[in-house]
Amino acid sequence: MDKSKTVFFEPKIRVKMLEELVFPSIFRSSWEKEDKIRALYRHKLRVATCIASIEDADDREDLSTVLDALYAHYLDLIEVSPAEEEEGERAVKEEFQRIERAVHAETPAQMVSEAEVSPAVKWIRARIGMLSAQVAKNVYLDHPFTEEELEHFKKELNRVERKLASEPDSQVKAELSEEIEVLREHLVCF
Structure with a gap:
């Protein structure tokens, strides 16, 4: 993969994109509050997964702290109660689990027929x-x-x-x- 494509997958760049583009766009959207919570948490989970792949523990911890603070800041801006936050996060986790189960269920059949x-x-x-x-x-x-x-x-x-x-x-x-x-x-x- 060429250098310009790999840059977007670097955790530092992804956190910066959340900070400057993604989270502000979600905040300004006309979506319902629960949709905003879910969108924020979806993006947070994806970037957190990317951060977990960093080998240097200090960098990993620093970026995780920045990501958590950024997420908390936007939840405060949206004026989310702890119950709403918990409900939105639970819904996203269930969604991710459904997707993961569906992917694992389809994988064996696809592997046989791919060749x-x-x-x-x-x-x-x-x-x-x-x-x-x-x-x-x-x-x-x-x-x-x-x-x-x-x-x-x-x-x-x-x-x-x-x-x-x-x-x-x-x-x-x-x-x-x-x-x-x-x-x-x-x-x-x-």
Whole structure:
């Protein structure tokens, strides 16, 4: 990975990005208080995981202290009670655990079929995953698609389906077709 890409993964840079960009954006957003708490905590957990990978104990402790202070500062700005903070953090931890369980549940099946599928099918699988994530995000945030977004989403889904149709028949193709149908069913709700 080139130098410009690795810089964004350095813990010091990530804490600085939280301080200057991410946390202020969340604070100024028009989101509900509980959504702000969850977003702040999600970012804190991700950066804390990155900080935990630092080998130097002093640097690790210093950055953890800065991160905790930054998080506490924004919770104070939002005027969060300890009960609200605890509820938001618990919800995020449960969300992370669900995601982790889902990833571990899907990994063995994917490992078996990865060697057998073409790069085009891998791309299709990844694209369907991205589209599924977009639908899940909109459902989770209770944010309906605009007409323009919905039209773009349908076009993208049709494009992926056409690309899948050109692939030879296989179990993976059947599974991906089912996933596309599930996405279409979700679109009916919007």
